[in-house]
Amino acid sequence: MGRRSEADYDVIVAGGGAAGVGAALGAAKAGAKVCVVEKYGFLGGAATNAQVLAYCGFYHQGGEPIQAVAGAGEQVLGAMRKLGVGAEPYHSETTGNWIVLLDPERLKVALDRICAEHGIDVLLHTRVAAATRTSDRIESVTVAGMDGRSRIVADAFVDASGDANLALVAGLDYRVGDEDGRLQAFTMPMRVGGVALEGRIDREAIKAAVVSYNQTAEHRIGRSDGGIYTRVPGTSDFWWLIVDREMPSLSSRDFTRAEQVARETALGLVDTLRREVPGFENAWLAQTGPQIGVRESRHPAARYEVTYDDVVTGRLREDGIARAAWPIELHGEAGKPEYHSIGAKGYYHVPLDALRARGLDNLWYAGRVIGADSRAYGSVRVMGTAFATGEAAGSAAALSASTGETPSAEAVRAMLKEHGALI
Ligand SMILES: Cc1cc2nc3c(=O)[nH]c(=O)nc-3n(C[C@H](O)[C@H](O)[C@H](O)COP(=O)(O)OP(=O)(O)OC[C@H]3O[C@@H](n4cnc5c(N)ncnc54)[C@H](O)[C@@H]3O)c2cc1C
Structure with missing residues (x-):
């Protein structure tokens, strides 16, 4: 050229x-x-x-x-x-x-x-x-x-x-x-490590854990279907999309709040899974971020x-x-x-x-x-x-x-x- x-x-x-x-x-x-x-x-x-x-x-x-x-x-x-x-x-x-x-x-x-x-x-x-x-x-x-x-x-x-x-x-x-002027929901995808490899992940058990989490959580999960999840190829990590946030505006202040709340939610939710879902006994939150997902x-x-x-x-x-x-x-x-x-x-x-x-x-x-x-x-x-x-x-x-x-x-x-x- x-x-x-x-x-x-x-x-x-x-x-x-x-x-x-x-x-x-x-x-x-x-x-x-x-x-x-x-x-x-x-x-x-x-x-x-x-x-x-x-x-x-x-x-x-x-x-x-x-x-x-x-x-x-x-x-x-x-x-x-x-x-x-x-x-x-x-x-x-x-x-x-x-x-x-x-x-x-x-x-x-x-x-x-x-x-x-x-x-x-x-x-x-x-x-x-x-x-x-x-x-x-x-x-x-x-x-x-x-x-x-x-x-x-x-x-x-x-x-x-x-x-x-x-x-x-x-x-x-x-x-x-x-x-x-309404924005589509933002979501913080997460990776969960330490999930047992054998057997299928039990969606009903995950749904029940979300209900249980919501009973005491400050920031509730809106999805009742267990969210979207799969294994990350080549690893035993569990990839999960369930932490959704509504974003009032595109200001740095609202982004900061969304990131902080979503992180707290992800951590609390994985703790609940560890206690309540078979196969997740040794699970941990391996990663969120680097940033929340912007739809x-x-x-x-x-x-x-x-x-x-x-x-x-x-x-x-x-x-x-x-x-x-x-x-x-x-x-x-x-x-x-x-x-x-x-x-x-x-x-x-x-x-x-x-x-x-x-x-x-x-x-x-x-x-x-x-x-x-x-x-x-x-x-x-x-x-x-x-x-x-x-x-x-x-x-x-x-x-x-x-x-x-x-x-x-x-x-x-x-x-x-x-x-x-x-x-
Ligand atoms: C939770 C969630 C789940 C989704 N699921 C899927 C899915 O499964 N599959 C799918 O295909 N899509 C999915 N999407 C949609 C998809 O991720 C985005 O729409 C897509 O990434 C758009 O691609 P893009 O290259 O236009 O923008 P982006 O992927 O957002 O890339 C924009 C790039 O620009 C950079 N950037 C921004 N501002 C500046 C600047 N001022 N200077 C320099 N760099 C800058 C950013 O860092 C970023 O790297 C999902 C989105 C979300 C939020």
């Missing part, structure tokens, strides 16, 4: 989760000079910072694992397999969904390796903290890291920060939560919002740049998830305009930042789909950096297909 300007990079990606890695790979495969800026000391986003240990969205719902996401996402699965993680589709009998179970430590290394192989400049422990802009373009971002603050310049930018932090500091409009935060202004109808009718479109195959999964009330399936072929298209910032020509969105109404958001946000929207955003950003023009959906589609993506 011919460089147009004296910028430090063609493309800067804010955030190194599934979307950010997808974007960085998409841009690098297009020949761009790419920097990905990540505030934690590792890549992976929610998979590694909040212990969301399963990729959703790689396959259609149903009896057979039909692939919906390839390209960058498939490259990441391949990198994990090289490290001995099966990364094969796993079927949930209850929901009919297919997931890919993760080992977070191997995932971190797989992502380091794949970025290095593609010549991507990765800046860890560094946060995108400010942006300078003209009326219609971002010129540079200020990053705050271990060596203080510095300014880096690029021709195009991708906001893959999950929380739309680049759009925020660039001064774009945004919505918080749904159309009434939803800011939705910055996009040129198109994927709608509920797009999802449930399985709408395909000529300007589609990614397949999305995970059903709508809403967590409006803590502990009471609600599902809506995708119609027609079992996937729908995300259009290029859902990745385009409204008000800035060189800012692209990826992952859970893309334009979607509150119900469609319950589908597009998952990590398999985030790799796909990320790769598309990175490809579009690279194309716009090389030409100075906004690329057509046709050009982005052609590039994605050349790089192995499914559309």
Whole structure:
């Protein structure tokens, strides 16, 4: 790719989760000079910072694992397999969904390796903290890291920060939560060690332990179904999603309170399991965090919002740049998830305009930042789909950096297909 300007990079990606890695790979495969800026000391986003240990969205719902996401996402699965993680589709009998179970430590290394192989400049422990802009373009971002603050310049930018932090500091409009300002429940996934390997985990015993915990607990558990759990691949650890919190706002104060309460709850709950559930006699809380799981935060202004109808009718479109195959999964009330399936072929298209910032020509969105109404958001946000929207955003950003023009959906589609993506 011919460089147009004296910028430090063609493309800067804010955030190194599934979307950010997808974007960085998409841009690098297009020949761009790419920097990905990540505030934690590792890549992976929610998979590694909040212990969301399963990729959703790689396959259609149903009896057979039909692939919906390839390209960058498939490259990441391949990198994990090289490290001995099966990364094969796993079927949930209850929901009919297919997931890919993760080992977070191997995932971190797989992502380091794949970025290095593609010549991507990765800046860890560094946060995108400010942006300078003209009326219609971002010129540079200020990053705050271990060596203080510095300014880096690029021709195009991708906001893959999950929380739309680049759009925020660039001064774009945004919505918080749904159309009434309500946020989906936050959850603190936990790993429990020391669980006996023999036999099936008794869900009825877990449900009874939750009832027992709730009788004396200051902060009660809302879920009465025992939560979502499985074993972490290759270990005897029990991975459990049951500690849900409603978040009143996105302030640091409310985040602090949610983290503290969720931690207390997790510890108390595991103590109850140890006393009351067979197989958990020697169990301990091995890990929460590094942070609570954020399902939803800011939705910055996009040129198109994927709608509920797009999802449930399985709408395909000529300007589609990614397949999305995970059903709508809403967590409006803590502990009471609600599902809506995708119609027609079992996937729908995300259009290029859902990745385009409204008000800035060189800012692209990826992952859970893309334009979607509150119900469609319950589908597009998952990590398999985030790799796909990320790769598309990175490809579009690279194309716009090389030409100075906004690329057509046709050009982005052609590039994605050349790089192995499914559309
Ligand atoms: C409890 C829970 C369970 C879930 N279960 C599943 C599941 O089983 N499977 C699934 O696929 N999805 C699941 N999801 C949804 C999924 O985890 C997210 O929607 C997904 O991670 C979105 O990917 P992303 O890359 O857009 O954002 P994220 O994974 O949030 O990544 C954003 C990255 O940006 C970084 N960042 C943020 N701000 C800045 C900044 N200013 N500067 C630099 N870096 C920054 C963050 O540190 C992070 O690494 C779940 C979510 C939650 C909360």
